[in-house]
Amino acid sequence: MRRLLGVVLVASLLWAGWWAFGAWGARTAFAGWFEARRSAGWVADYADLSVAGFPNRFDITLTQPRLADPATGWAWEAPFFQVLALSYQPNHVIAVWPPDHALAAPDAKLRILSAKMQASLVLRAGPSLELDRMTMVADTLTLRAESGEEVSMTAFRSAVDRQDEGPARYRFGISTQDLSLPPGLRRLVGAADSLPQRFSALSVDLVAAFDKPWDRSAVEQARPQPVLIDLSLAQAKWGDLDIAMAGKVTVDAEGRPEGRITIKAQNWQQMLAMAETSGALAPRVADQAEGVLGMLARASGNPNSLDLPLDFARGLVFVGPIPVGPAPVIRLR
Numbered sequence: 329m330r331r332l333l334g335v336v337l338v339a340s341l342l343w344a345g346w347w348a349f350g351a352w353g354a355r356t357a358f359a360g361w362f363e364a365r366r367s368a369g370w371v372a373d374y375a376d377l378s379v380a381g382f383p384n385r386f387d388i389t390l391t392q393p394r395l396a397d398p399a400t401g402w403a404w405e406a407p408f409f410q411v412l413a414l415s416y417q418p419n420h421v422i423a424v425w426p427p428d429h430a431l432a433a434p435d436a437k438l439r440i441l442s443a444k445m446q447a448s449l450v451l452r453a454g455p456s457l458e459l460d461r462m463t464m465v466a467d468t469l470t471l472r473a474e475s476g477e478e479v480s481m482t483a484f485r486s487a488v489d490r491q492d493e494g495p496a497r498y499r500f501g502i503s504t505q506d507l508s509l510p511p512g513l514r515r516l517v518g519a520a521d522s523l524p525q526r527f528s529a530l531s532v533d534l535v536a537a538f539d540k541p542w543d544r545s546a547v548e549q550a551r552p553q554p555v556l557i558d559l560s561l562a563q564a565k566w567g568d569l570d571i572a573m574a575g576k577v578t579v580d581a582e583g584r585p586e587g588r589i590t591i592k593a594q595n596w597q598q599m600l601a602m603a604e605t606s607g608a609l610a611p612r613v614a615d616q617a618e619g620v621l622g623m624l625a626r627a628s629g630n631p632n633s634l635d636l637p638l639d640f641a642r643g644l645v646f647v648g649p650i651p652v653g654p655a656p657v658i659r660l661r
Contacts (some may be wrong), residue, residue, distance in 0.1 A: 347386075347415055351379040354386050365548070371403070386413045399435035404645040421424035431514060433645045434661065436473065443468040444583040459498075477510035490544075496538040498557050503531040518605030520598070522567070529565040549659040554579050559589065570594040578641055583659040585640040594657060596621060596634040620647075 342598040345604040358377055374393040381387035388411045396403035406429035425445040431438050444465035447464040451457045466484040483505040509519070515523040538552035546552055556578050563572040570593070578585030593599060597618065604614040626635045639646040640655045 334423065344433040347382050352416070352540065354388055355379050358388060358390070365395070367505060368548070369398060371398075371445040381412070381415070382417055388416055397430075398645060402661070403433070405430050408498060411490075418576065419449070421449050421465055423449065439472040441469075441470040441472060442466045443467075445469070456541075456543040459488065460490050462486075463586070466544055473510075475512070477512050478508075479510060480506075480508045481515070484530045494540045497535065497556075498538070499533075499535045501531075501533050505623050516606060518602035518608075520602070520605075523569070524567045525598055527566045529563060532562045533560040534562070535560070553581075553660060554658055555585070557585070557658070563570040568595045569598060571599065575637075579658050584643050585655055585658055588637055588639050590635065590637045593634045593636070595632055596625065597632070 355377060358636060362372045362374065366384050372395050374390045376389075376391040378389050378391075379386055380389070385399075390409045392407060393409050394403075394405040407426050409426070409429075410422075410424040411519040412422050412424065413420065423446065425440070425442070427442060427445075429440050431440055443565050445464075446468040447462055449462045450460045455512050464484075465485045468480075468481045468482060469484045472478045479502045485503045487499075487501045489499045491499055504527070507530050508525050509517075514523075535556075536554050537554055539551040540552045542552055556576070558576045559574050561572060564570075572592045573590075575587060575588055575589035577585035577589065579585050600618055600621070604611060619632055621636070622631065624636065625631045628635055636647065642653050644651045645655050
């Protein structure tokens, strides 16, 4: 019995030493990362950095963290931020955001409010901390602009899973529940008053390949840029409106897509009216488009349903051989 107690005591002391060493390493790594960002010209500070969770976890808490990258215009600050990891599996971490934090992009400033906002990340072994897979959940999520207008949803879910087909190829899944747009944004898209307050469905499922993997350099240096987007399905249902998209495009170094995306739309006439109301289409162009699209819809057998392939080439969008406008530039800042 005495020998067994001795073994238990020695094992406990060794485990306590391991935990203390790991906690010191985590604290040093976080402090060093913030110092490196300051050396790179960022605003990067916090009021306090603590590590708890003995004996089986490393619970890192940053109090009042603040980050701002002047090169890109992105900034973020929060009352606290937590990274939780099992001491025997440090490459699998849980990130926890506070109920209220602020994010600034080059053209917008948002307050992010939620009842719960967490992410589970599994990172590949190595100093680059390359992403292997991630899931993120947010409940009762609200994005509030400086004007006071809010985009809200009862739930947000997303998942990223690295694919084996290439070194920087990932599958993305995103869904929301009860997405609601503010009055200003409804006016911007030309939404009729008859449309309900909330979307009944909004989801995206795609595979994207990038010019480099998503790892720590994506934050510290530059975002990976997409070179291929394979869209299995993007779907939105809003009242009587139902639109779905699928297809594949490649993306060149300037962010110009080439390929085909097929759009399937129910009650497309109302969508066209929204585009005209919002100013995206001039009345004359809208009238011409309604005639052409009506002919295509009738040819399919259902005048209210449209199945329309859009081709992207030479920086333009084509319907058949006819260019209808410039293609969007796909770049991550």
